[in-house]
Amino acid sequence: MTSAAATLLLAKTQVRALRHQAQDLLTRNRLLGMTLGGFLVLYAVAAYVMVERGLSYIHLTPLFGPLLTERLVFLMFFFFSVMLVISNATITGMSLFRLREMEWQVALPLPVRSIVVWKTLEGMALASWGLLVLSAPILAALGQLFHSGPLFYVLGLVGLLCLVTISANASTWVLLILVRHAQPWWWRLAAVVGAAFGILALSRFWTAVAEPRATGDLVGSLHEVLRHTESCMHPLLPSTWLAEVLLSSGRGLEAQAGFFLLALLANALFAMLVTARLGQALFVPAWHRVMSATPRGRPSGGLDWFQKDPPWVPGRLGRSLLRVDRASYALLVKDARTFLREPAQWGQCLLVFGLLLMYSANLRHLGYDLQNPFWTLVVSHLNLLVCCLALSTLTTRFVFPQFSMEGRRLWILGLSPLSLDRVLSLKLRMIGGILALITASLVIVSSLSLQLPPRRAVFFCGAVILQSYGLTALSLSLGTLLPNFREPNPARIISGFGGTVCLISSFMYIFASAVIMALPDAMGWHLTVIKKATLSSNEVVLGEIGAWIGVAILTIVFGRIPWQRAKKSTKKLDYLIYM
Numbered sequence: 001m002t003s004a005a006a007t008l009l010l011a012k013t014q015v016r017a018l019r020h021q022a023q024d025l026l027t028r029n030r031l032l033g034m035t036l037g038g039f040l041v042l043y044a045v046a047a048y049v050m051v052e053r054g055l056s057y058i059h060l061t062p063l064f065g066p067l068l069t070e071r072l073v074f075l076m077f078f079f080f081s082v083m084l085v086i087s088n089a090t091i092t093g094m095s096l097f098r099l100r101e102m103e104w105q106v107a108l109p110l111p112v113r114s115i116v117v118w119k120t121l122e123g124m125a126l127a128s129w130g131l132l133v134l135s136a137p138i139l140a141a142l143g144q145l146f147h148s149g150p151l152f153y154v155l156g157l158v159g160l161l162c163l164v165t166i167s168a169n170a171s172t173w174v175l176l177i178l179v180r181h182a183q184p185w186w187w188r189l190a191a192v193v194g195a196a197f198g199i200l201a202l203s204r205f206w207t208a209v210a211e212p213r214a215t216g217d218l219v220g221s222l223h224e225v226l227r228h229t230e231s232c233m234h235p236l237l238p239s240t241w242l243a244e245v246l247l248s249s250g251r252g253l254e255a256q257a258g259f260f261l262l263a264l265l266a267n268a269l270f271a272m273l274v275t276a277r278l279g280q281a282l283f284v285p286a287w288h289r290v291m292s293a294t295p296r297g298r299p300s301g302g303l304d305w306f307q308k309d310p311p312w313v314p315g316r317l318g319r320s321l322l323r324v325d326r327a328s329y330a331l332l333v334k335d336a337r338t339f340l341r342e343p344a345q346w347g348q349c350l351l352v353f354g355l356l357l358m359y360s361a362n363l364r365h366l367g368y369d370l371q372n373p374f375w376t377l378v379v380s381h382l383n384l385l386v387c388c389l390a391l392s393t394l395t396t397r398f399v400f401p402q403f404s405m406e407g408r409r410l411w412i413l414g415l416s417p418l419s420l421d422r423v424l425s426l427k428l429r430m431i432g433g434i435l436a437l438i439t440a441s442l443v444i445v446s447s448l449s450l451q452l453p454p455r456r457a458v459f460f461c462g463a464v465i466l467q468s469y470g471l472t473a474l475s476l477s478l479g480t481l482l483p484n485f486r487e488p489n490p491a492r493i494i495s496g497f498g499g500t501v502c503l504i505s506s507f508m509y510i511f512a513s514a515v516i517m518a519l520p521d522a523m524g525w526h527l528t529v530i531k532k533a534t535l536s537s538n539e540v541v542l543g544e545i546g547a548w549i550g551v552a553i554l555t556i557v558f559g560r561i562p563w564q565r566a567k568k569s570t571k572k573l574d575y576l577i578y579m
Helices: 003-028 030-059 065-097 101-107 112-146 150-181 184-207 218-227 238-250 254-291 314-322 326-340 343-361 373-399 407-415 420-450 454-481 490-494 497-529 537-570 574-578
Strands: none
Touching: 003 112, 030 065, 030 112, 065 101, 065 112, 065 150, 065 238, 065 254, 065 343, 101 112, 112 150, 112 238, 112 254, 150 238, 150 254, 238 254, 314 326, 326 343, 326 420, 343 373, 343 420, 373 420, 373 454, 373 497, 420 454, 420 537, 454 497, 454 537, 490 497, 497 537
């Protein structure tokens, strides 16, 4: 059997299985189809309206409008390609080296390269469908901006598929090389380099001072913005080729658009060939290396694990600090070690929070507009919204599938001295506390960058702490109420009905909280500018306390109520029917 025939056979088998699963799911649960369909339609309409109006406003800016529009297109697809590489590497890595079905597929009389190619395509489908849905309204808005015909959308769709293919194959190359050749000192070196960059960033944050610009220095500000985005326009980047396809076809330059599209297509096909060759050469040694890996550590003798910890070991100190018993502390240690042993989890969290830290630390360098109190107010609220949206993404991605990932080993927790509702409470306490600490730190950094008074920093920190616990409770509760114990891949778990409901509920909770947080400032600004009145400090404080109370009520509705239902469900045996 040839590699192409084997890949096609794997694809037909997987597509048939997915078709039967979709038919069974839609037959038994029509609410899933209605929820997904309604959410996608609502998102498409809202995204198209916002993007179209935003691009039209920028494009009509005198002198610099077309230039800024062009640079935004290059930036957008550059970051899309980076996100694709990271997400594809995560999902493809789990499919190749973590799923149990791979043990069966490797034993089949199939060419190894066909297995690697198909897992790359499967990971591309799982990781990229969201990007395609996200990009569709943006492409429609660009077409409306350039007044383009059907050819624009056809070329844009084909180019986007080629970019997705190149990014997915590049992630597989990186994955195979790392799994096959990575050494422990690589990670130590990466940690040292990351720590050095972090120290350098913090030193620059505390020492650098933003240069004030004149209010009319628009050219200088624009030059600074464009200078920092030139790397996203490198001519060897596939994202640059896609941007050129869209911009050229929008301007009526079909020949130039066709040239860049053919460059994308040729590189996408060549990337598939390179993946097949690398899979043939590296997958089997990488597979054996993963399967033969054993946990390293201090060998234990007899029943040392059962003995009580001496007073000087860190475990006893940790229990005294956290104020938990030995069984609860063991569960917290288990969850922490599981998280640290999964580079796909802590790597994505580190990337997201690292980018947010860079963004928060550089708010002071955005330019002269931040000298205006209005823009300082707007940016501070937008910064809170960005932190909460990133937090909702991480909780949906990693917290929601936690109960389901226990899988068929859930009976082990059932035999432990801890009840399942106690297990959920400990997870909420640990995850919510860590997320609240990180997000509050980001808000403090952004407040220092914007030079906000301490009272405003406390105002935003209180809101983000409430939302951290609320989003964590919501994700854990829905993951417990809607479990999927039969699926070992968390990416597929969150793609189901429960993950969709969790994501939609998180967005509703965040946007409602953002509106409540912005109401006191909006009313105060309206009174100050329109009615020329001034609020007293007591009235401002009362407004902020009222906003906190509103966010707390929303936290009870979206977090506390589902949390109580989830704890009641763990006291029954009904969830065993999902196994």
